[in-house]
Amino acid sequence: MSDSSESILAEWSERIRVAAASGRALQLRGGGTKDFHGRTTTGERLETTAYRGIISYEPTELVVTARAGTPLAELEAELAAQNQMLAFEPPHFGSGATLGGAVAAGLSGPRRMAVGALRDFVLGVRLIDGRGDVLRFGGQGMKTVAGYDVSRLMAGSLGTLGLRVGVSLTVLPRPVAEATLRFGMNESEAIERLNAWGGPPLPLSASAWVDGVLTLRLSGAEAAVQAARQSLGGEAVGAEEAAAFWQGVREQSLPWFGADVGGGALWRIALPSSASPLKLAGEQFIEWGGAQRWLRSQASASAIRERAAQLGGHATLFHGGDHGGEVFHPLAAPLLAIHRRLKSAFDPAGILNPGRLYQEF
Amino acid sequence: MPETQELSDEPLAFAREADFSAVDKVKLIEALARVLPVGALMYDPEDVRPYECDGLAAYRSMPLAVALPVSEEQVVAVLRTCHELGVPVVARGAGTGLSGGALPHARGVLLSLARFTRIVHLDPHSRTAVVQPGVRNLAISEAAAPHGLYYAPDPSSQIACTIGGNVAENAGGVHCLKYGLTVHNLLRVRGVTIEGEVVEIGSHAPDSPGFDLLALMTGSEGMLAVVTEVTVKLTPKPQYAQCVLAAFDDVIKAGEAVAAIIAAGIIPAGLEMMDQPATAAVEQFVHAGYPLDAKAILLCESDGTPEEVAEEIGRVRAVLEASGATEIRVSGSEAERLRFWAGRKAAFPAAGRISPDYYCMDGTIPRKRLGEMLEAIQAMEGKYQLRCINVFHAGDGNLHPLILFDANREGELERAEAFGAEILELSVALGGTITGEHGVGIEKINQMCSQFATAEIRQFFRVKAAFDPPGLLNPGKAIPTLNRCAEYGRMPVNSEHVPYPDIPRF
Numbered sequence: 001m002s003d004s005s006e007s008i009l010a011e012w013s014e015r016i017r018v019a020a021a022s023g024r025a026l027q028l029r030g031g032g033t034k035d036f037h038g039r040t041t042t043g044e045r046l047e048t049t050a051y052r053g054i055i056s057y058e059p060t061e062l063v064v065t066a067r068a069g070t071p072l073a074e075l076e077a078e079l080a081a082q083n084q085m086l087a088f089e090p091p092h093f094g095s096g097a098t099l100g101g102a103v104a105a106g107l108s109g110p111r112r113m114a115v116g117a118l119r120d121f122v123l124g125v126r127l128i129d130g131r132g133d134v135l136r137f138g139g140q141g142m143k144t145v146a147g148y149d150v151s152r153l154m155a156g157s158l159g160t161l162g163l164r165v166g167v168s169l170t171v172l173p174r175p176v177a178e179a180t181l182r183f184g185m186n187e188s189e190a191i192e193r194l195n196a197w198g199g200p201p202l203p204l205s206a207s208a209w210v211d212g213v214l215t216l217r218l219s220g221a222e223a224a225v226q227a228a229r230q231s232l233g234g235e236a237v238g239a240e241e242a243a244a245f246w247q248g249v250r251e252q253s254l255p256w257f258g259a260d261v262g263g264g265a266l267w268r269i270a271l272p273s274s275a276s277p278l279k280l281a282g283e284q285f286i287e288w289g290g291a292q293r294w295l296r297s298q299a300s301a302s303a304i305r306e307r308a309a310q311l312g313g314h315a316t317l318f319h320g321g322d323h324g325g326e327v328f329h330p331l332a333a334p335l336l337a338i339h340r341r342l343k344s345a346f347d348p349a350g351i352l353n354p355g356r357l358y359q360e361f
Numbered sequence: 362m363p364e365t366q367e368l369s370d371e372p373l374a375f376a377r378e379a380d381f382s383a384v385d386k387v388k389l390i391e392a393l394a395r396v397l398p399v400g401a402l403m404y405d406p407e408d409v410r411p412y413e414c415d416g417l418a419a420y421r422s423m424p425l426a427v428a429l430p431v432s433e434e435q436v437v438a439v440l441r442t443c444h445e446l447g448v449p450v451v452a453r454g455a456g457t458g459l460s461g462g463a464l465p466h467a468r469g470v471l472l473s474l475a476r477f478t479r480i481v482h483l484d485p486h487s488r489t490a491v492v493q494p495g496v497r498n499l500a501i502s503e504a505a506a507p508h509g510l511y512y513a514p515d516p517s518s519q520i521a522c523t524i525g526g527n528v529a530e531n532a533g534g535v536h537c538l539k540y541g542l543t544v545h546n547l548l549r550v551r552g553v554t555i556e557g558e559v560v561e562i563g564s565h566a567p568d569s570p571g572f573d574l575l576a577l578m579t580g581s582e583g584m585l586a587v588v589t590e591v592t593v594k595l596t597p598k599p600q601y602a603q604c605v606l607a608a609f610d611d612v613i614k615a616g617e618a619v620a621a622i623i624a625a626g627i628i629p630a631g632l633e634m635m636d637q638p639a640t641a642a643v644e645q646f647v648h649a650g651y652p653l654d655a656k657a658i659l660l661c662e663s664d665g666t667p668e669e670v671a672e673e674i675g676r677v678r679a680v681l682e683a684s685g686a687t688e689i690r691v692s693g694s695e696a697e698r699l700r701f702w703a704g705r706k707a708a709f710p711a712a713g714r715i716s717p718d719y720y721c722m723d724g725t726i727p728r729k730r731l732g733e734m735l736e737a738i739q740a741m742e743g744k745y746q747l748r749c750i751n752v753f754h755a756g757d758g759n760l761h762p763l764i765l766f767d768a769n770r771e772g773e774l775e776r777a778e779a780f781g782a783e784i785l786e787l788s789v790a791l792g793g794t795i796t797g798e799h800g801v802g803i804e805k806i807n808q809m810c811s812q813f814a815t816a817e818i819r820q821f822f823r824v825k826a827a828f829d830p831p832g833l834l835n836p837g838k839a840i841p842t843l844n845r846c847a848e849y850g851r852m853p854v855n856s857e858h859v860p861y862p863d864i865p866r867f
Contacts, residue, residue, distance in 0.1 A: 060620035061727050061758075083626055112567065119573055120545050131370075133816045141725045141758045143542065143797035145531045145580040146805075146812055147840065148824050152544070152576030161572070173626030195486050199509060201597040201665065223668030272565035274487040291567045313566035329570040334558035338827055339571055345823035348370060357571070 005067065008051050009134060009165060015046060016163065017132035020349035028159040028353055030069060031096025034105045038158045038356040040323045048100050051165060056140075059084055063123060063140045065168040068100025075099055079171055087115040087172040089250050100164045106156020109250040110206035110217070113273070113288045115172065119155035126166035127154065130347025140168045153342075159353040160361060161346040175205070175219035177226075180242035181234035183214045187277050187284065190214045194289040195274045202228050208249050209286040210256055217246060249287065256285050257294075264298035265321030271313035280307055294318070305329060326359060372822035373832045377844035381468035381836075384448050386425045392446060393426060393470070396438035403427040412471045415456040415463040416518075419774070420803055424451070424465035431476045433553065433589045440587060441557035443470055449836050450555070452583040454494060454526030457518040459721060460802030462529060462582045462838060469836075472587060474525050480504050481590065488595040489548060489565060494525025494588045498532070501593060510595040513540035516798070517706060525588050531580030533798035535631045535705070536662075538756035542798070544579040546594045552578070552586035555829045565592060577824065582800050583835045585828035599664035602630065603674055604698045607681045608655035608688040612636060615657035616731040618684035619755045622661065623728075625680050627673060631662035632756030633705050636735065639750040639763070640704070646711040649704035652688055659686075659755065660701055708752045708763065716748070716765035720777045723805075724788030725758045725797040737787055738762055745780040747773065759797035760788070786811055801839040809839075810846035818843070 019026050025043030029035070052069035059082040066075055072092050079085055089109025090102040103125075108117040124138030138144060138151035154164055185193065190209040197204060203220035216234065218225045229236070237245070248254035257266070264282055273290040282297025297304065301317065308315040314329035331339060343350070343361040354361065373379070386404075393402050403409055404426040413421040425448075428439045443450045449469030456463055465471040477493035480501070484490070485508035490501055498519040502511040515534035516522055522532065528550060533542045540546070549563035563575035578585055609615040615634055622629065635643070635658050640651045651658060659681070663673040674691060681689050692698035704711075712719040726734050735751060742749050748765045762784055766777040785795040785808045795801070795808040809818070821840040826832065841849075 058727070058729070060624045061729065062623060063727075106568075106573075116541065116545055117568060119576060120541065129820070133820075135817050135820055136814075137817060139725075139792070139794050140727065141793055141797070143533055143537065143725050143754075143757050143759050144794040145796050145798060145800050146794050146809060147801075147817070147821050148581055148585075149531075149544070149576045149579060150820070150824065153573050155573055155576075156568070157572055173628065176626070195488075198488055199485060199597060201599050221665065221669040221672045223672045224666050227666050227668055270566040270568055272487055272489075273567075274484070288567060312564065314564070314570045316570070331571050332561065334554065334560045335562070335571065335574070337558075338554075338560070338574065341827035341830070342572060342824065345372075345820070345827050 013128055013132040016128055019351045020130055023349055025351050025354050028163050030098030030101030033094030033097040034101055037105050039327050041356045062171050064171050066099050067166055068164045070099045072097040072102055083174050084171045085174050087111055088118045088121055091250050099167055103155055103164055103167050104159045110246055114205040119152045121170045122151050122155050124168040125151040125154050125164050127162035127164045129162045130352050158356045160357050177222040179218045179225050179229050180237040181216045182237055183234045185214050191290040198289055207289050263296045266319035267295045267304055268316040268318045269293045269295055269308050271311050275311040372826050375819055375822040377842050378837050379832055381449055384468040389446055389448055390426055392442045401429045415458045417459055417461040417804055420461045420464050422465045422467045424469055424471040427471045429473045429476055436553050436589055437557045440553050440555055444555050449833050451835050452587045454523035455521050457522040460800040460804040462800050462802035464803050489592055490595055491592045492524055495523050498522050505595050509598050511598050512593055513546055513596045514543050524591050528579055528588055529583050530800040539628050539630045548594055549592040550578055550588050551590040552588045554586050555833050582839045584825055601667045601670050602664040603670050604662045604692045604701045605677055606690045606701050607659045607686040608652040609657045610687050612657040612735050613732040614685050615659055618681055619728055621680045621684050629661045630664040633660045634753040634755040636751040639752050642715050642750050643704040643707050643711040646714055647703045647707045649700050651704055660705055712763040717767040720764040720781050722762045722781050722784050723796045723799040724760050724785050724793055726788050726791045726793035728758050730791040741780055741783055745776045747776055747780055803838055806841045807849040809841045810849050
């Protein structure tokens with residue numbers, strides 16, 4: 001690592017140390033493409049984009065290690081050149097998206113149910129905690145059980161536990177073949193079919209249901225994709241149109257996601273894949289084999305949370321609505337106690353993105 | 362920052378292990394007898410003896426009592442009692458662990474989950490199973506088989522090991538590269554904290570609000586909470602599988618072939634390597650028909666639909682040919698495929714057959730460093746005057762050298778341990794880790810001092826304290842105290858000044 005990179009870390013450590021001593025909140029930020037996610041916070045900005053670049057990439061080890069400020073687009077282009085990918089398809093939500101920001105947000109894209117979530121691909125992290133200490137956890141191999149899995153704990157913690165400065169991720173080869181199919185069916189039929197199709201070994205890699213149309217993506221060996229196409233039927237979608245569609249799902253750039261905010265707030269509802277239809281007022285876009293349901297609704301937060309909990313899941317206020325109130329589903333009391341103690345274990349002065357995840361931390 | 366504040370920031374038991382000598386056995390047993398039914402509490406030495414060690418028999422310790430609860434309420438009661446009396450608790454599944462994670466605490470309670478053997482619910486539609494922690498790994502796959510599903514992680518002890526232990530160790534197996542470890546196949550655990558609080562971590566949804574506590578729990582070696590129920594993800598059983606056996610006249614070439622397979626964009630269902638001594642040892646034992654003149658053999662498995670397998674096997678064969686394999690065999694039948702695997706799966710018993718004792722290591726290294734590692738191990742065989750046979754989860758960089766020794770010969774156990782320690786040190790030096798899937802437990806706790814600096818170790822203690830503030834769950838395991846690292850002679854790297862100058866160093 002170059003001297004200038006190391007000096008950036010030393011500078012950040014010092015800034016965090018000073019902020020902790022004076023109890024001044026810091027807002028950790030990468031490209032700012034996911035500023036909307038989580039609760040609204042205030043504080044002095046610490047921008048990570050200067051700390052960028054791939055540190056090591058070994059295609060045959062299936063691992064890439066990069067600095068947190070590395071643009072996701074740059075990282076994905078490097079991988080694509082070796083015919084590999086970030087298989088969890090992290091949404092960028094803008095051209096400036098960084099690797100660190102993606103890990104902090106913990107969001108995964110259309111391929112999530114087939115290959116795992118972002119957290120499943122995190123192998124190691126280097127971070128600066130709320131004391132200004134530079135720490136390293138995990139490693140560059142897929143298997144390690146030495147010490148607690150702090151690396152994965154960082155995924156989705158929205159910068160409340162530390163400033164990630166480097167990340168190692170598993171990468172995977174791009175599939176040899178892909179095909180996209182469309183079927184007309186209603187919501188409950190789609191949920192039923194998606195779960196039924198999950199049973200046999202079909203190469204399903206993404207699903208999206210909206211407005212009475214279910215779109216499926218198949219990925220894998222040529223023979224597997226062809227065989228699945230035969231057995232599933234449906235209407236084939238051209239490669240170009242399919243690529244644009246899945247990109248639109250991943251980036252939420254499809255017209256559905258751009259709907260008038262007058263339609264209400266956009267909620268992300270995560271459920272057991274086989275959970276019955278939500279039956280809440282509003283419009284829905286269903287992904288992940290039924291396990292991720294986007295709901296644009298004017299229903300009250302409490303009604304939405306209650307229904308999500310009843311179906312065994314949880315609801316997150318994604319776009320619109322009141323991001324000054326609680327955005328994430330409330331935690332049960334014993335879990336909340338553990339969260340509080342973990343927060344103070346990593347950030348005793350409570351200065352790292354305070355209030356971004358939950359009001360009290 | 363004032364010094365007093367910094368001191369108060371130090372986690373419990375970080376500098377040195379807590380002292381539990383004041384635990385009163387009589388009082389403890391009286392208190393436990395009040396909350397457990399007859400037959401669920403044992404404390405006579407002859408009853409307790411079977412629990413004195415787990416799969417790492419070199420370490421033994423008699424607990425004050427063994428609790429065998431049958432319900433979550435009883436687990437809660439045992440933990441509340443121990444919390445109140447300040448007594449250490451060590452949870453245990455089947456006791457097959459290889460790192461001493463379930464080694465009892467001499468002043469504590471051994472909490473066996475062996476009676477939690479119920480499959481609570483198996484839902485083929487959502488492909489999930491809710492099971493109690495004492496359910497055996499293989500029993501889950503057996504229960505799921507009629508639905509064409511199985512539980513993917515398959516540690517070699519899967520006929521005996523339990524899912525609770527798998528969670529505690531983040532167990533792997535031979536199919537991790539494609540199907541992941543325990544952490545990738547869990548949806549939820551329900552557990553009890555030392556304070557007797559029931560916690561639901563994870564959910565049947567794809568994720569949960571808040572921090573990813575499920576990741577922390579997985580592989581936490583019983584140090585954070587006691588698991589009372591687990592939901593696992595079930596995987597569709599591949600229709601068909603075929604295995605390729607390739608022989609090489611050079612281990613380096615075999616290692617390069619592994620890299621070439623990955624570089625070709627293939628993620629095999631299994632990718633294993635054995636060196637010549639390992640091949641010879643298993644061949645005498647199972648007669649798998651392995652080529653004995655090969656310096657290394659590779660087993661590469663492909664699964665999926667028959668068409669998919671045929672396509673992948675063709676690509677694998679091409680890569681192996683280009684990598685200089687001296688012989689390539691493709692299993693022509695299910696019987697032959699199983700025979701190819703029989704030898705690999707029998708490596709541990711085979712080591713036991715050719716040597717009175719063996720010591721199994723579990724380091725991981727980047728795949729490309731394999732050649733260096735094997736050469737170094739050869740040199741260590743000379744240095745320690747002991748033989749070592751090597752089996753390798755090549756796909757995920759997890760090496761299992763089996764060091765052969767005879768504990769009845771003076772000094773051999775010590776030499777075997779020193780040999781093993783050197784392999785682990787080298788694993789760390791090559792960019793790997795000291796344990797891929799067996800856990801740290803008590804066995805590798807010293808090597809933790811090599812893998813982590815003081816600041817990280819301190820942070821591990823803080824993480825533990827967030828779940829277990831009094832430090833009563835499995836104390837003294839997995840995370841070394843500063844005192845221990847000092848004794849081991851591995852004082853923390855990265856520190857500008859030497860902490861705890863009052864601790865004796867050797």
